[in-house]
Amino acid sequence: MNREEIYERLNEVFREVFDRDDITVSDETTAADVEGWDSLIHITLMDAVEEEFDIRFDMKTVVKLKNVGELVNAIERSI
Amino acid sequence: MQELQYPFDSRYIIKKKKAIKRQLLEQGGSFLDKRIAVLGGSTTHDVCAIMELFLLDQGIRPEFYECEYAQYWEDVMFDNPELVAFKPDIIYIHTSNRNIRQYPQLSMSGAEVDALLEADYDHFLKLWGKIENTYHCAVIQNNFEHPFYRLLGNADATDIHGRVSYINRLNEKFAAYAREHKDFFIQDINYLSAAYGLDKWSDPLYWHMYKYALSMEAIPTLAHNISNIIKSIYGKNKKALALDLDNTLWGGIVGDDGVENLEIGPETSMGQVYSEFQGYVKQLKDIGVILNVCSKNEEENAIAGLNHPDGVLKPDDFIMIKANWDPKSKNLADTASELNLLPESFVFVDDNPAEREIVRTQLNVVSPEIGSVEDYIRVIDHSGFFEVTNLSADDAKRNEMYKENAKRAQLEASFDNYGDYLVSLEMKGTIRGFEPIYMERIAQLSNKSNQFNLTTRRYTRAEIEEIAGSDEYIDIYGKLEDKFGDNGVVSVVIGHKNGDVLDMDLWIMSCRVLKRDMEFAMMDGLVHKAQEAGIKTIRGYYYPTPKNKMVMDFYGLMGFTLINEDDQGNRTWEFKVTDSYEDQNRYIAVNA
Numbered sequence: 001m002n003r004e005e006i007y008e009r010l011n012e013v014f015r016e017v018f019d020r021d022d023i024t025v026s027d028e029t030t031a032a033d034v035e036g037w038d039s040l041i042h043i044t045l046m047d048a049v050e051e052e053f054d055i056r057f058d059m060k061t062v063v064k065l066k067n068v069g070e071l072v073n074a075i076e077r078s079i
Numbered sequence: 080m081q082e083l084q085y086p087f088d089s090r091y092i093i094k095k096k097k098a099i100k101r102q103l104l105e106q107g108g109s110f111l112d113k114r115i116a117v118l119g120g121s122t123t124h125d126v127c128a129i130m131e132l133f134l135l136d137q138g139i140r141p142e143f144y145e146c147e148y149a150q151y152w153e154d155v156m157f158d159n160p161e162l163v164a165f166k167p168d169i170i171y172i173h174t175s176n177r178n179i180r181q182y183p184q185l186s187m188s189g190a191e192v193d194a195l196l197e198a199d200y201d202h203f204l205k206l207w208g209k210i211e212n213t214y215h216c217a218v219i220q221n222n223f224e225h226p227f228y229r230l231l232g233n234a235d236a237t238d239i240h241g242r243v244s245y246i247n248r249l250n251e252k253f254a255a256y257a258r259e260h261k262d263f264f265i266q267d268i269n270y271l272s273a274a275y276g277l278d279k280w281s282d283p284l285y286w287h288m289y290k291y292a293l294s295m296e297a298i299p300t301l302a303h304n305i306s307n308i309i310k311s312i313y314g315k316n317k318k319a320l321a322l323d324l325d326n327t328l329w330g331g332i333v334g335d336d337g338v339e340n341l342e343i344g345p346e347t348s349m350g351q352v353y354s355e356f357q358g359y360v361k362q363l364k365d366i367g368v369i370l371n372v373c374s375k376n377e378e379e380n381a382i383a384g385l386n387h388p389d390g391v392l393k394p395d396d397f398i399m400i401k402a403n404w405d406p407k408s409k410n411l412a413d414t415a416s417e418l419n420l421l422p423e424s425f426v427f428v429d430d431n432p433a434e435r436e437i438v439r440t441q442l443n444v445v446s447p448e449i450g451s452v453e454d455y456i457r458v459i460d461h462s463g464f465f466e467v468t469n470l471s472a473d474d475a476k477r478n479e480m481y482k483e484n485a486k487r488a489q490l491e492a493s494f495d496n497y498g499d500y501l502v503s504l505e506m507k508g509t510i511r512g513f514e515p516i517y518m519e520r521i522a523q524l525s526n527k528s529n530q531f532n533l534t535t536r537r538y539t540r541a542e543i544e545e546i547a548g549s550d551e552y553i554d555i556y557g558k559l560e561d562k563f564g565d566n567g568v569v570s571v572v573i574g575h576k577n578g579d580v581l582d583m584d585l586w587i588m589s590c591r592v593l594k595r596d597m598e599f600a601m602m603d604g605l606v607h608k609a610q611e612a613g614i615k616t617i618r619g620y621y622y623p624t625p626k627n628k629m630v631m632d633f634y635g636l637m638g639f640t641l642i643n644e645d646d647q648g649n650r651t652w653e654f655k656v657t658d659s660y661e662d663q664n665r666y667i668a669v670n671a
Contacts, residue, residue: 019097040124043288047295048094059284 027069110140116167118151120178121292133306175292224272307463314526319369323429344389357391367474408441419590513547600664
């Protein structure tokens with residue numbers, strides 16, 4: 001799976017979790033850029049990403065994530 | 080919503096919770112509004128968010144209060160004004176083994192461990208006592224899940240220093256407290272976490288990352304379970320089962336294979352698994368679930384199958400046996416109307432997915448995806464349709480009562496004159512002010528009655544006791560016996576005094592005694608009490624719901640005059656109390 005394909009599926013996850021069809025994320029997107037992305041919904045988001053890609057992040061990975069680009073890197077490493 | 084029925088996909092619910100909530104609210108319908116304070120020893124945000132979905136699906140619309148992180152004890156003990164102002168209907172204390180303040184040290188003596196246990200227990204005892212005195216509301220308390228590691232290995236369960244042993248002892252103390260206190264319920268997360276898988280339930284990542292006491296994926300299991308306790312408290316349990324026969328209660332098709340070839344009984348593995356399921360269904364009858372058959376069969380074959388010598392269930396265990404070739408949705412609707420129950424009080428159990436789907440879509444009746452025969456018990460059990468919070472003597476007798484009703488219907492058919500039939504019933508009524516032994520049943524009835532219910536107000540046992548002890552109210556219960564048996568407490572009337580006016584808060588009656596003159600006997604009882612109390616006017620109110628149309632003209636029938644009706648259909652009625660009132664009940668010997 002290349003980054004583009006990962007993004008396609010990742011955007012779908014964001015849209016489902018936030019229940020909004022107009023979200024598109026990119027490497028530079030951070031929590032501040034998406035309305036409602038607080039620490040609480042973040043947990044749901046991580047769970048949904050893990051489910052979508054059938055992977056499991058360990059704690060070391062989760063605590064370091066700074067933006068969506070790093071999340072995609074982590075997905076790439078795990079699949 | 081089928082997505083919220085056990086066995087549900089937890090990750091789907093977590094991911095789609097915003098969309099699911101939107102859909103549930105769009106579906107509309109009438110909701111029971113309840114204020115729920117969630118006092119956690121860990122993060123509770125998603126516990127509330129997902130609990131809300133399950134509650135909405137059960138017809139309860141919650142408003143939540145969440146304490147600040149892990150302030151479950153302080154909020155109550157120091158009277159957080161926000162919590163006081165919130166006036167909770169239910170307080171849910173969501174604590175876990177992460178909240179046990181001290182565990183035994185290996186160096187401790189037995190007496191020291193005992194003292195520690197008392198101190199840990201006392202911490203909660205103080206909390207519950209304070210809630211009981213301040214909030215008078217129902218309390219749901221988690222017990223403790225087992226620890227995710229065992230320092231002493233298997234001996235952790237036997238050695239007094241082991242955490243498993245310590246938690247077992249604490250849990251037993253919690254259970255003992257629950258046995259002694261009404262309106263106090265234990266949510267058994269010790270069992271839930273074991274059934275779910277303790278390692279997955281207590282994944283430490285969620286504690287250290289987010290301060291959740293359980294993993295995100297376990298939250299729907301917790302939330303579903305708590306919603307079952309809450310809906311049970313408010314009388315929204317399912318009441319009846321409608322069961323298919325072929326390949327549901329036994330293996331094989333009785334019409335094709337013949338009774339002698341059915342798989343039921345100890346001879347084969349398949350026979351054994353169906354026997355175990357029949358045994359489970361029979362146990363459900365013991366807790367008051369009304370059993371019915373809904374099968375596509377010749378009736379003769381259905382009865383022959385149920386009389387199989389190795390069967391646990393016999394024809395006599397069922398109230399209604401519908402075995403014919405009509406659509407099952409029709410048979411189920413007929414059964415419901417003959418029993419004076421709403422179709423939504425039923426759970427339909429059938430091995431055929433197509434039949435399940437028809438009944439779900441035609442009648443909006445719950446029909447679980449029961450899987451293969453070896454899964455039936457687990458799916459029905461974990462669904463929590465019949466969650467027990469207050470098991471009353473009536474529950475155990477309920478099937479008997481419905482059976483008596485069927486006999487009354489037969490007798491009724493044999494009389495040309497309805498009055499002659501009522502005379503032949505030899506009815507005896509007891510109509511009195513609330514009495515301690517019936518408080519539980521009175522509260523239960525106020526929560527279960529939907530159809531014959533003028534105001535649809537719900538009361539907890541504590542509120543009923545308060546009313547019984549106060550001079551501000553006129554409160555009456557009615558009990559009815561006849562030659563076929565005792566119906567128990569079947570009607571409750573509450574009004575509050577306002578000078579010489581009595582404003583009616585509640586008038587309910589169980590539909591199983593409709594058209595027996597009981598409503599007139601209650602009216603007579605109410606007027607007598609009103610006369611004694613110097614009441615000049617009784618004001619009755621009717622608030623329409625989707626379910627209580629049958630009583631929209633009830634007060635008119637009792638002799639009240641309609642004085643107002645607003646555009647919502649809310650009606651106000653008045654009755655002048657005079658000394659010349661003549662009793663209206665003609666067939667029940669009251670307080671004889």
